Amino acid sequence: MAKKESLKIEGMSCAACALRIEKKLTKLSGVKGANVNFATETATVEFDDRLLDKEQLEEAVKELGYGIRKEKTSGPTKTELNISGMTCAACSTKIERKLSKTEGVIKATVNLATNRATVEYDPAKIKVADLIKVVADLGYGAKPVETVDQDREKAEREREIKGLRRELLLAAALSSPLILAMLLSMIGIDIPFLHDWRFQLALATPVQFIIGFRFYRNSYYALRAKSPNMDVLVAMGTTAAYFYSLYNSFFQELMPGMMMKDLYFEAAAVIITLILLGKYLEAVAKGKTSEAIKKLMGLQAKTARVIRDGAEMDISIEEVAIGEVIVVRPGEKIPVDGEIIDGSSAVDESMLTGESLPVEKKVGDLVIGATINKFGTFKFKATKIGKETVLSQIIKMVEEAQGSKAPIQKIADQVSGVFVPVVLGVAALTFSIWYFGYHDLTKGIISAVSVLVIACPCALGLATPTAIMVGTGKGAEQGILIKGGEYLETAYKINTVVLDKTGTITKGRPEVTDIVPLAGSDRTEILRLAAIAEKKSEHPLGVAIFETARGELGEIPDPEQFTAIPGRGVTAVIEGKRVLVGTRKLMAEQGVDPQEYESRLGELEDQGKTGMLMAVEDKLVALIAVADVIKDTSAEAIRELTGLGIEVYMITGDNRRTARAIAEQVGIENVLAEVLPENKAEEVEKLRSKGRVVAMVGDGINDAPALATADIGMAIGTGADIAMEAADITLMRGDLRSIVTAIRLSRKTMTKIKQNLFWAFIYNTIGIPFAAVGMLNPIIAGAAMAFSSVSVVTNSLSLKRFR
DSSP: OEEEEEEEEEEEOSHHHHHHHHHHHHHSTTEEEEEEETTTTEEEEEEETTTOOHHHHHHHHHHTTOEEEBOOOSSOEEEEEEEEOOOSHHHHHHHHHHHHTSTTEEEEEEETTTTEEEEEEOTTTOOHHHHHHHHHHTTOEEEEGGGOOHHHHHHHHHHHHHHHHHHHHHHHHHHHHHHHHHHHHHTTOOOHHHHOHHHHHHHHHHIIIIITHHHHHHHHHHHHTTOOOHHHHHHHHHHHHHHHHHHHHHHHHHOTTSOOOOOOHHHHHHHHHHHHHHHHHHHHHHHHHTHHHHHHHHTSOSEEEEEETTEEEEEEGGGOOTTOEEEEOTTOBOOSEEEEEEEOEEEEOHHHHOOOSOEEEOTTOEEOTTOEEOSOOEEEEEEEOGGGSHHHHHHHHHHHHHTOOOTTHHHHHHHHHHHHHHHHHHHHHHHHIIIIITOOHHHHHHHHHHHHHHOOHHHHHHHHHHHHHHHHHHHHHTTEEEOOHHHHHHHTTOOEEEEEIIIIIBOSOOEEEEEEEOTTOOHHHHHHHHHHHHTTOOSHHHHHHHHHHHHHHOOOOOOSEEEEETTTEEEEEETTEEEEEEOHHHHHHTTOOOGGGHHHHHHHHHTTOEEEEEEETTEEEEEEEEEOOBOTTHHHHHHHHHHTTOEEEEEOSSOHHHHHHHHHHHTOOEEEOSOOGGGHHHHHHHHHHTTOOEEEEEOSSTTHHHHHHSSEEEEEOOGGGOOGGGOSEEEOSSOTHHHHHHHHHHHHHHHHHHHHHHHHHHHHHHHHHHHHTTOSOHHHHHHHHHHHHHHHHHHHHGGGGOO
16 A cells, blocks of 8 residues: 655755655655655655565665664654754755664654754664764764753854854954965065965965864765765865865975966865855854744743642643643733633734734633733633644644755756766866866866866755745745645646635625515524524534524524435424425425525525525425625635636535625636535536646635645634644635735745756856866855855745745
8 A cells, every 4th residue: 555654864965865865765666756855854755565664765765875863653753853063965964864774763854954853763672862872973963852942942053153153254364364365466466475385384274174174074974975965075176276285385395496386275275264154154044044933932831820739830831731720811821722611801813813803712712822811811721732732733834844845846856966976077077188188287176176166066955945944934924834845836836716605705604694484484483493403403504593593592402303414404303393494406305396486585695695495394484594794805815816817716505696696796707506515526626627726725624525636725714723634725814815825925935946946057057167167266166156055045035025
């Protein structure tokens, strides 16, 4: 049977590593598809579990020299580690490979952007402490995320940036005299001590081997793992420039009468300095890509006031247990999810729903952690704590989305897989042509160095993940939860939106508007029998009839028998009488002819009301009309969707006349009426078969088959009642304008990704040939490399201005 597993990979240093692993996994017999995400260091593999198991997948990855990071399980268990010391994609790949190869690890993924490793492992074989040791043995720091609070994480990030800044300033101070010497010589000014090779050697050596040690260390691990990365290119290029200059210096010292040879100490030192500058700016910018997660985490309350042994006490939110009674006073944040057991209040749920008006809460109502109590004091019982709360689930979804891979990234992966080896080959060819063809050793070395240091696999590796991180984060800030990069990319292509009527276009709270007695029937008796018949119904129209009767008549007894017929209505036995409430189809199927009252029913439906027929003992006794209120923003949202060039359909179980009347009110031209719940998916598939890219928007529960059938399923709702697992995109705010925002955000994000990929490809395509023919100074090449990845991250960050 088909099975999907995620493996956390350690040791990947660039996109080439990810591609190599992906190719290896894809070639395994039984694997149907494999996707390796370099940014999150995760491999997602779909395979036939009759032919393969997870251990074989892990072994294949380990054979390539990478590690597998595994989670604990009673079944498998998952843990997250905060990783410190990573400097580039190669580091994250390396750690991921190492963890993945570790015995007991099922899957490991390292996300360079978030500095986190997610490890699925077998707790019977390995412990978290062992995972931390594996990372430490590679020269990196690791701590379980549970023990790293937000403040400490921020402090560690700042410490890393401070360390980079310190190294950068020191490298800049040592390199500046070398640059000055080069610039002065270009304008004919000669200051002897600046050009003395001993002085230049003294300045360049600490930059090359102390400050630049990180490149040698990372190169060693990369080559040991047989996956050369950016560090290898930098180390080789700068080392070649340094030792060539050293050779020329000794040559000049031993044979002082010979013509003075060029020195390139400044090239080696300045290249390292510029790349450190790029790393520093990248680290600062990368920290900003995950601000959405930080904002969400910042919403959480720090403490809770619980009642223990009859006394109130303030405790850390982590100490709250399920079932504990918590007191919340006016102005305080609700610490966890729960149910009110005493008191009432109004709660500001805008962080979830976007609704600015407080929501009235009373005994029995649910409250959500991180929302704000506005007025009254109440007590509630904790029902969900820790990672189970609504806010924690939202944070988890956003984190997973930010670590996912969009299909468009495969282009970059394919190039990255061969990029570094090809660059090494081009550099070797460049040197060979200049040296053997033109007998110019200096030109050969310097041109080869330029080729090595201008090539930038990091720009390709960061192009997609950084845009997805910012895009999904920006969506979360606006109540739009996108499950992953592939859905963000598909949403960009949407040209058809199918809207469920009830609860999506309308508020989903229908009210009885008309009760029309027939053949001398009594209104009160009609309402009483209809309410009894509908008492056990879960359909919104049935609930509306029951609530109206309870408000007018008080308690309503149960029917003796009850049957709900989806898409048609209900049948019931009440006081020995057979009662039918429902559509024309129900009446026809039960042998009741509604033709006599067709015109009266039509009049109600022309007003946008849902008309129902009621029969007692197979005799029509009443027409009942129910209307649902259209949301204030529905018409505006549909206009905006049409303005984006999207075709909008309304799908409903209502008859054509009622459906058409409602559609006209909101400006929808395409109506799919009289569609039974089980047939909604079929209607969506019909649209897809015509070549349309379809988004289905519904409540995420009743519309689950249709949501799954559509190219993109969007669940729309508010707060805790939303089924986040039912859709690809969850719209937390019950406002159709969120659909417009989601599609616009998707289009904007994809534009940024394409821009990033274009510049990354063009930069390398143009830069490498120029370097090979000797038209680029190594310093300029180093600067270009340093700023290429910074420009990609900065371009992605511009998404933060999206409104």
